Amino acid sequence: MSGPVRIGVLGCADIALRRMLPAFGASPDLELAAVASRDPARAGQAAERFGCRPVQGYAELLRADDVQAVYVPLPAALHAPWVEAALDAGKHVLAEKPLTTDPESTERLLDLAAKRGLALMENVMFVHHPRHEAVRRLVAEGRIGELRSFRAEFAIPPLAGDDIRYSAELGGGALADVGLYPLRAALHFLGHELDVVGARLVRRGGREVETAGAALLATPDGVTAHLTFGMEHAYASRYELWGSEGRITVDRAFTPPADLVPVIGLHRGDGTQEIRLEPADQVAATVAAFVDAVHEGSAPRADTLRQAALLDDVRRGSA
Missing domain, CATH: 3.30.360.10 (Dihydrodipicolinate Reductase; domain 2)
Structure with a gap:
């Protein structure tokens, strides 16, 4: 892959607008291509603010041929279906934490990304x-x-x-x-x-x-x-x-x-x-790590998978 990675954003969550989209725009290795929302007005406002095009609907953005990667800042319960849809569309994925709400889904998506040679990275910045x-x-x-x-x-x-x-x-x-x-x-x-x-x-x-x-x-x-x-x-x-x-x-x-x-x-x-x-700047460092993962077509999975298991064990241990 040559040139900046063209990234699209699924949703207009606060963390996306406040931290991640400014970091995408500041990165020499990324180009913010589009912002999608179910609400066309919200997509339009975000796109105008950050100099990219608005898209109505997440599925429409995943169909875009000029988008190579997506950032998923949706509520946690929506991560698994939309991360899977993005991987199925051939997109590299940076997803907000937690990657999914259970370790089985986390492992399945990491396996899918590895099978397709795509980067799948959880946005744990610190x-x-x-x-x-x-x-x-x-x-x-x-x-x-x-x-x-x-x-x-x-x-x-x-x-x-x-x-x-x-x-x-x-x-x-x-x-x-x-x-x-x-x-x-x-x-x-x-x-x-x-x-x-x-x-x-x-x-x-x-x-x-x-x-x-x-x-x-x-x-x-x-x-x-x-x-x-x-x-x-x-x-x-x-x-x-x-x-x-x-x-x-x-x-x-x-x-x-x-x-x-x-x-x-x-x-x-x-x-x-x-x-x-x-x-x-840990946000910029995270964006740089994601770009590296995209170029390599993979991302470290061990920490993400073990973290998902431990979160589940904490919840079960409190039951």
Whole structure:
């Protein structure tokens, strides 16, 4: 494939308009071709704003010969059918997280993408920020001794009452929306052998989905991961790695703005060191990773598949 990847967008979700479409437009390796909506007025407004053409209906966009890839920011319950339709149409896919609402569908779609030689990537952006690789290096260098435990929290303030994340029918709930972040961070640092020891999902205010939760996971050699999440809280976005000789702390861990100076706290018996890194745009880094996956005709599947299984185990463990 030569030249920029021409991408279309299925829907006018807030995250698409606020974060992803500006990043597509800023990428030298992508060309935003079209935005589709069931509402022609919404498609027209988004297309005019971002300099592309409007399309009425998602299926119509998938029929476009000049679109090589699609971004799917639809509600979680709609991901599986539209991701499958996009792959069947020969399009590479970047889909919002969670990729699907169950591990079986996730595996089936990853298999389909591999069979067709197409990229299928879940839009978990924080893993592309270089700060987390710097944390991994500190742990590997033994700067906190032997790792004993991991702790992570991600919570956001209450949403508008009609927000789709409060809808069970659309695949909402705190676990998939915000709990995915600390769980993926645990997977990122502790590896695929993590298992769920226990979990509790909490439903408040008469909601039809869980609004908060917590989970305890562990590796075979006894390193524990304590995860807390919610969407009716004071904001928190952080994690901590605790070792035999010190701790590493990271605040504003999961959704940092591009101009933030990332800080890693290294806490040892002889004091605390603040390690400051250069600002990095994790949205742009994610777009670049997707372009690479498109050119390669594949994308890493192991983390996405294990994450889907662990999310399911947390839900089952809370039942």
